[in-house]
Amino acid sequence: MSLSLVVFYLLGAVCLGGAVGVVVSRNVVHSALLLLVSLMGVAGLYLLLLAEFLALVQVLIYGGAITIIVLFVIMLTRVQEFRAMKDNPQWPLAVVAALAMFVLLAAAMIKGAPSETTRQSVSFEELGSSLFTQWAVPFEVASLVLLVALIGAIVIAREGGEE
Amino acid sequence: MSALETLLLVLAIFGVLTGLSVIVLSLIWLERKFLGRMQMRMGPMHVGPFGLLQPVADAVKLMAKEDLLSSLVDRVVYWVAPLAVFVPTFMIWVTIPVARDLVIRNLDMGLFYIIAFSVLSIVGLVTAGWASSNKYAVLGGFRAAAQLVSYEIPLILAVLGVAMLAQSMNLEEVVNSQSTVVYALVQPLGLVIFFIAGLAELGRTPFDIHPAESEVVGGPFVEYSGAHWAVFFLAEYINTFAIAALTVLLFLGGWLFPGISGDVSALGVLVFLVKTYLVILVVFWIRGTYPRLRIDQLMSLGWKVLVPLALVNVVITASYMFYGWSAWSLSLMSLAILGAAIWGLSKRMRTAPTPEYTVKLYVPAPEASNAG
Amino acid sequence: MLEDYFRQYGLIAIFTAIAVILPGSLLVVSWLLSFLRIRPSKPNDVKRSPYECGMELIGDRWPQFNFRYYMFAILFVVFDVETIFIYPWAVQFKQLGFFAFAEMLVFILILVIGWAYAWNHKALEWR
Numbered sequence: 001m002s003l004s005l006v007v008f009y010l011l012g013a014v015c016l017g018g019a020v021g022v023v024v025s026r027n028v029v030h031s032a033l034l035l036l037v038s039l040m041g042v043a044g045l046y047l048l049l050l051a052e053f054l055a056l057v058q059v060l061i062y063g064g065a066i067t068i069i070v071l072f073v074i075m076l077t078r079v080q081e082f083r084a085m086k087d088n089p090q091w092p093l094a095v096v097a098a099l100a101m102f103v104l105l106a107a108a109m110i111k112g113a114p115s116e117t118t119r120q121s122v123s124f125e126e127l128g129s130s131l132f133t134q135w136a137v138p139f140e141v142a143s144l145v146l147l148v149a150l151i152g153a154i155v156i157a158r159e160g161g162e163e
Numbered sequence: 164m165s166a167l168e169t170l171l172l173v174l175a176i177f178g179v180l181t182g183l184s185v186i187v188l189s190l191i192w193l194e195r196k197f198l199g200r201m202q203m204r205m206g207p208m209h210v211g212p213f214g215l216l217q218p219v220a221d222a223v224k225l226m227a228k229e230d231l232l233s234s235l236v237d238r239v240v241y242w243v244a245p246l247a248v249f250v251p252t253f254m255i256w257v258t259i260p261v262a263r264d265l266v267i268r269n270l271d272m273g274l275f276y277i278i279a280f281s282v283l284s285i286v287g288l289v290t291a292g293w294a295s296s297n298k299y300a301v302l303g304g305f306r307a308a309a310q311l312v313s314y315e316i317p318l319i320l321a322v323l324g325v326a327m328l329a330q331s332m333n334l335e336e337v338v339n340s341q342s343t344v345v346y347a348l349v350q351p352l353g354l355v356i357f358f359i360a361g362l363a364e365l366g367r368t369p370f371d372i373h374p375a376e377s378e379v380v381g382g383p384f385v386e387y388s389g390a391h392w393a394v395f396f397l398a399e400y401i402n403t404f405a406i407a408a409l410t411v412l413l414f415l416g417g418w419l420f421p422g423i424s425g426d427v428s429a430l431g432v433l434v435f436l437v438k439t440y441l442v443i444l445v446v447f448w449i450r451g452t453y454p455r456l457r458i459d460q461l462m463s464l465g466w467k468v469l470v471p472l473a474l475v476n477v478v479i480t481a482s483y484m485f486y487g488w489s490a491w492s493l494s495l496m497s498l499a500i501l502g503a504a505i506w507g508l509s510k511r512m513r514t515a516p517t518p519e520y521t522v523k524l525y526v527p528a529p530e531a532s533n534a535g
Numbered sequence: 536m537l538e539d540y541f542r543q544y545g546l547i548a549i550f551t552a553i554a555v556i557l558p559g560s561l562l563v564v565s566w567l568l569s570f571l572r573i574r575p576s577k578p579n580d581v582k583r584s585p586y587e588c589g590m591e592l593i594g595d596r597w598p599q600f601n602f603r604y605y606m607f608a609i610l611f612v613v614f615d616v617e618t619i620f621i622y623p624w625a626v627q628f629k630q631l632g633f634f635a636f637a638e639m640l641v642f643i644l645i646l647v648i649g650w651a652y653a654w655n656h657k658a659l660e661w662r
Contacts (some may be wrong), residue, residue: 004541029293034242036286047544052272056279056621064315065612068308071289072605090564113247124272129625132635138548139620140271140638150649153609154658157602172546174554226565229575233585246558253554257547268546275622297585309604312611319618322661385586389574394558420558459661462607466659470614470650474643477621484629486638 009050015041028074053124067070175267179256187400191218193440194447200450225396228389233296235277236386240294243396245387247287252405259408260335262418262431274322274332277409278315284398285311288373288383291340291395295386303382306458307366307373313371314363320473320514321357324350324480338417343489344417352476352497354414356469361406363465365399369453378428407442411435419531425485458529472504514533559613617646 018038025031039062046055088094131139192207193216199206207214232241258273260266269278285308292304325346329337348355363370374382384395411417415438418431456464476497483493568574624631624639653659 001581009620027237029237029240029290031513033243033286050540052540053275053623056272056275059599059611060275060282061615062618064279064285065312065608065615067286068289068312069605069608069612070288071293072305072308075293076602076605110661118532124623125627128627129631131620131623132631133639136634136638141643142248142620143617143642146617147645147649150613151652152608153613154653154656157606157609158656176550180553181556183583215599226561227568227574229577229583230565230569230658232578235585242562245562246555249558250551250554253557254547254551267550268543270543295585296594297587299586305601305604309607313607316611316614316618323618323621326622327628330626330629332626375563380586380588390562393565394561397558397561403616462661463659466607466610471647474647477625478640478643479642481628482634482637485633 004048008045011041011048014038015045029071032074033068035070036063037101039063039067049120051122053127172267172363179267182261183253183256183401183404186404187397188218188222190400190404190443191221193443193467194450197444198449198451201448202435203349210249210535216508222393225393226390230389230391231366231386233260233386235296237294239298240290241386241391244291244294245289245391246446247290248284249287249394249401251287252402253282253415254280256274258334258398259405259412260338260417261408261435262428263335263338265428265432266335269335271331271333273334274326278319278322282315285315285464291387292383295383297386299381300383300385302521303373303375303379303385306375306379309372310372310458310461310465311364311419313462314360314469317465317469317473318360318364320470321353323358324353324473324476327477327484334412338412338419341416342419345414345419347416349490349493350414350476350480350497351481351494352472352501354410355501356473356476357413358410360465360469361410362446362449363448363461365403365406367403367449369456370461371455372458375455403443403446407439407446408435410442424494450499468504468508472500475500603661610653610658613649614646617642 017036018034018036018041021034022031022038026036039058043055043058043063045054046058195217196206196214207217210216232238255277258270258276260269288307288311289304292300292302292307295301325337325455326332328346328349329340331337331340339392366373373379374384379385384392387395417438418435420434423430423434479493479496479500482488483496565574569576620642621639626637627637628636
């Protein structure tokens with residue numbers, strides 16, 4: 001077993017362990033912190049796949065920004081009232097959704113399995129040049145999507161704040 | 164990895180560890196002494212010559228102090244939170260060079276790496292506040308997150324300006340590209356934005372909204388004592404040094420100095436340390452001079468002044484680089500915009516009315532007060 | 536080259552481990568000192584009560600979260616994502632030519648529109 005495979009399993013264990021912890025934990029804030037652990041594991045997996053920039057983006061956006069948002073949302077909902085929450089009536093739906101997702105991902109993985117020998121990194125420069133020439137339109141669309149997200153957030157916040 | 168390489172690596176890591184501990188101790192002493200002299204006091208005097216051993220005594224005291232744990236504390240998170248603050252601040256030192264080739268690892272994406280990891284410690288502060296189960300701590304945690312998050316954007320954009328000038332995110336290349344002119348002269352606007360945002364990231368006066376003693380009595384750290392608190396303290400000083408070091412590397416030419424050859428590592432380290440300590444003295448000087456900002460002023464400064472200025476900085480730098488304008492044009496534009504911003508701000512500060520405040524008094528619900 | 540890459544991040548992993556061990560050992564040593572009776576440990580009810588300016592705890596442990604904190608967090612996420620898009624462009628826009636340059640100007644313009652909208656709707660205000 002090569003070293004990178006060992007690292008892969010370790011990181012996979014971190015991701016899965018964190019994710020299971022998120023679901024199992026009785027305390028929502030603990031769940032949020034375990035989510036952070038899981039997301040860091042994903043960043044490690046990106047590194048293993050030679051996607052350096054993506055890994056750092058994962059740390060910056062998910063590790064930093066998204067975790068803070070999640071913590072804020074939890075604190076917005078007054079955690080102490082949900083401390084002993086044991087069950088959620090929607091769990092059958094969640095099981096179906098999770099299974100569907102699993103089947104979809106598994107199928108995609110089997111169909112498009114990358115060969116192990118042709119592993120190569122896309123340099124940061126190549127990433128930039130393809131993003132700004134070949135993928136120029138999606139790039140601009142992304143900025144519009146972010147604009148919409150921003151405006152949406154502000155509109156919702158105003159409705160919430162002025163009742 | 165050869166034996167020699169491993170040995171060098173171990174030495175380098177030990178070097179960073181001892182270097183950082185000595186620096187933290189020196190900074191604690193320097194801050195107390197400097198602030199003392201600024202306020203016409205003597206500062207630490209009794210432990211060792213000039214009170215030099217005071218921080219060591221403090222460290223021993225912190226370790227041997229009773230650990231006061233409030234009964235409501237969430238034990239696990241309470242233990243983890245100081246680590247969550249400390250780890251990112253320590254990790255960025257992987258790629259901060261102190262002289263030419265004197266760095267643990269020169270990452271090609273060094274600048275981005277530093278930015279990505281520095282955001283992580285915010286999570287630690289929020290959870291520290293939450294785990295303490297204390298009103299002041301929770302409020303401090305929220306404030307920390309809101310403030311640090313707001314100043315992260317101008318910080319990222321200011322760093323971006325430097326990356327554009329150097330056409331690289333490798334810190335060593337950034338310094339080497341300043342061999343003719345330091346970026347402080349090319350891009351004064353960037354330096355000012357970076358320094359202000361950096362101060363805010365450190366939570367230092369005038370931006371110490373989250374540990375504000377007179378408002379939230381120490382913020383996220385209220386319930387922390389002894390060794391737990393020492394870890395936060397350590398992280399804060401390492402961070403202060405990191406921001407000063409980054410200011411020096413990005414804008415003040417790092418280990419380069421006219422007339423001193425950068426090839427000799429020892430000289431380079433010396434130049435770098437002198438510059439960094441000078442920047443840190445400015446940080447302490449600001450702490451001894453200015454009062455704390457109000458939180459609404461803080462947020463306005465971040466979002467209404469620094470973010471647009473940082474964007475303008477990026478755009479003018481891009482145009483300057485792209486069209487190859489003459490070397491002094493960017494400095495002039497930068498200075499003009501900086502001047503205009505300062506003029507506008509000072510004018511507004513003189514004329515702006517105090518914002519209306521709606522203070523909501525906390526009235527406990529009847530059942531809640533009984534339960535408590 | 537690939538080996539170098541993994542060595543680089545292996546190094547960072549080692550560094551992370553040290554970053555955990557260092558403060559961790561500080562905490563553990565301090566905890567061990569309590570067994571040597573160097574660190575006192577005499578808790579009582581007053582010491583174990585949460586700090587509330589010397590009074591008894593009033594109301595909830597956690598204050599009501601104010602929505603405005605959330606607003607700034609959302610703004611941060613949006614701006615953060617936008618700024619990381621600028622990074623790949625920043626280090627090589629000279630080679631990418633005028634098209635990419637104009638493209639980024641449009642991108643920043645859209646960002647500024649969002650920012651102006653936020654200001655106009657008082658989302659940047661601390662209320």
